[in-house]
Amino acid sequence: MLLNNSAIKILVLDDEPFMLKLLARMLTNLGITSVRTCDNGRAALMLVDSPECRPDLILLDINMPQMDGVEFVRHLVEHDYAGAVILVSGEDERVVQSVEKLVRAHKIKVLGRLSKPVSPERLAAVLERWRAPLPGAVSSTRISYSADQLRAAMVRGELLNYYQPKVTLASGEVVGVETLVRWRHPKDGMVSPDQFIGIAERHGLIDQLTEVVLTGALAQARAWRDAGLSLRVAVNLSMDNLVALSFLDYVVDLTSKAGVPPQELVLEVTESRLMLDQRVPLEILTRLHLKRFRLSIDDFGTGNSSLAQLRDIPFDELKIDQSFVHGAWGNERQRAMFDASLGLAKQLKMESVAEGVEDRADWNFVSQRGCDLAQGYFIAEPMPAEDLPAWLADWEERRAQLAPHK
Ligand code: C2E
Ligand code: MG
Ligand code: MG
Numbered sequence: 001m002l003l004n005n006s007a008i009k010i011l012v013l014d015d016e017p018f019m020l021k022l023l024a025r026m027l028t029n030l031g032i033t034s035v036r037t038c039d040n041g042r043a044a045l046m047l048v049d050s051p052e053c054r055p056d057l058i059l060l061d062i063n064m065p066q067m068d069g070v071e072f073v074r075h076l077v078e079h080d081y082a083g084a085v086i087l088v089s090g091e092d093e094r095v096v097q098s099v100e101k102l103v104r105a106h107k108i109k110v111l112g113r114l115s116k117p118v119s120p121e122r123l124a125a126v127l128e129r130w131r132a133p134l135p136g137a138v139s140s141t142r143i144s145y146s147a148d149q150l151r152a153a154m155v156r157g158e159l160l161n162y163y164q165p166k167v168t169l170a171s172g173e174v175v176g177v178e179t180l181v182r183w184r185h186p187k188d189g190m191v192s193p194d195q196f197i198g199i200a201e202r203h204g205l206i207d208q209l210t211e212v213v214l215t216g217a218l219a220q221a222r223a224w225r226d227a228g229l230s231l232r233v234a235v236n237l238s239m240d241n242l243v244a245l246s247f248l249d250y251v252v253d254l255t256s257k258a259g260v261p262p263q264e265l266v267l268e269v270t271e272s273r274l275m276l277d278q279r280v281p282l283e284i285l286t287r288l289h290l291k292r293f294r295l296s297i298d299d300f301g302t303g304n305s306s307l308a309q310l311r312d313i314p315f316d317e318l319k320i321d322q323s324f325v326h327g328a329w330g331n332e333r334q335r336a337m338f339d340a341s342l343g344l345a346k347q348l349k350m351e352s353v354a355e356g357v358e359d360r361a362d363w364n365f366v367s368q369r370g371c372d373l374a375q376g377y378f379i380a381e382p383m384p385a386e387d388l389p390a391w392l393a394d395w396e397e398r399r400a401q402l403a404p405h406k
Pocket of ligand 3: 355
């Protein structure tokens with residue numbers, strides 16, 4: 001089998017010369033033309049630094065005598081590596097899982113894991129997941145921005161909304177979209193929200209940012225409504241938006257001026273840092289609920305979204321964090337946590353959403369478990385509003401083949 005992405009530049013890093021030869025041969029047989037090998041981390045980092053040789057993908061042996069795989073990944077971050085890795089190891093599954101967590105925590109994409117001895121079929125299957133970054137894709141290089149740069153970007157209108165569909169698992173019906181902000185940076189390309197939301201929160205810019213996102217999302221919701229498309233539109237709120245009661249009137253006012261019924265606006269909340277005084281956020285959220293806005297608890301199950309919030313705030317929707325969803329079908333621990341979260345949602349009569357549904361196996365799993373809605377790359381990546389009609393047409397065809405999995 002020849003891969004369609006044969007132009008990819010791959011680096012194999014392993015301390016055993018035999019493994020290097022073997023993996024390089026397998027890759028060549030798969031039609032990959034640019035394969036380099038290194039037997040130590042130091043040499044590999046030099047390639048990462050060289051503009052011509054910089055790999056798109058690294059096959060990384062976790063166990064190496066000098067610089068081990070985990071340490072190597074830490075250096076990759078310092079060297080602004082923007083590619084992906086495949087973890088190769090003879091260790092048992094639990095260890096590799098922990099390493100994978102660590103790598104993902106560094107925001108480096110893990111394409112998959114291969115256990116030694118590596119079979120060509122398995123290698124090909126993991127490589128199939130590689131996709132070249134699209135021109136509009138979020139850049140994966142991390143750059144630190146200052147508050148002034150972000151402020152200027154907002155003034156210049158460089159923030160724009162992308163939308164990611166949420167669909168029912170029972171029939172594939174599209175019930176809504178989540179608004180995800182991006183910064184179209186004139187030089188750095190698309191910058192992901194993880195790189196600037198924190199700055200906005202720390203420098204008192206989050207209200208201004210939310211205003212830009214919410215205004216855009218409401219205008220878009222109205223436009224879809226006028227075009228006969230009934231879609232709930234979700235917007236992410238930061239806890240820092242909920243520190244003054246004036247925020248409540250502001251949201252109510254903006255929504256009514258846009259001509260969008262409150263039931264069609266979903267407010268997704270995570271606790272990005274510990275709130276000392278819970279009274280004001282609690283009051284704002286409770287009153288928004290009374291006014292029929294839909295409240296959603298985001299990233300449920302992570303440290304930031306807790307049972308206490310669930311106890312105190314009248315949420316309508318529970319989003320199970322992607323770390324309990326993607327791959328849960330093959331992992332007992334993840335599955336236990338997924339089931340527990342879903343059980344809570346059901347008992348509390350909340351709508352459940354599985355985040356991070358990345359492939360057919362994830363879809364089948366969350367569907368079988370009786371989750372209500374799904375969101376993730378398997379369904380669609382976040383997209384500009386103008387791409388939605390074409391995606392909808394395409395989805396109509398795909399969803400027919402996704403009949404509920406028995
Ligand atoms: P979130 O609200 O949990 O949004 C889901 C994130 O998961 C998005 O990342 C989305 O692109 C990504 N995602 C979607 N499907 C998949 C999948 O199948 N697999 C994987 N691995 N990821 C998937 P994004 O757009 O980078 O946003 C990151 C976070 O930034 C959001 O997490 C949200 O907490 C925050 N954010 C985004 N927009 C805003 C905003 O307007 N205001 C605030 N306060 N926060 C925002
Ligand atoms: Mg969200
Ligand atoms: Mg989330």
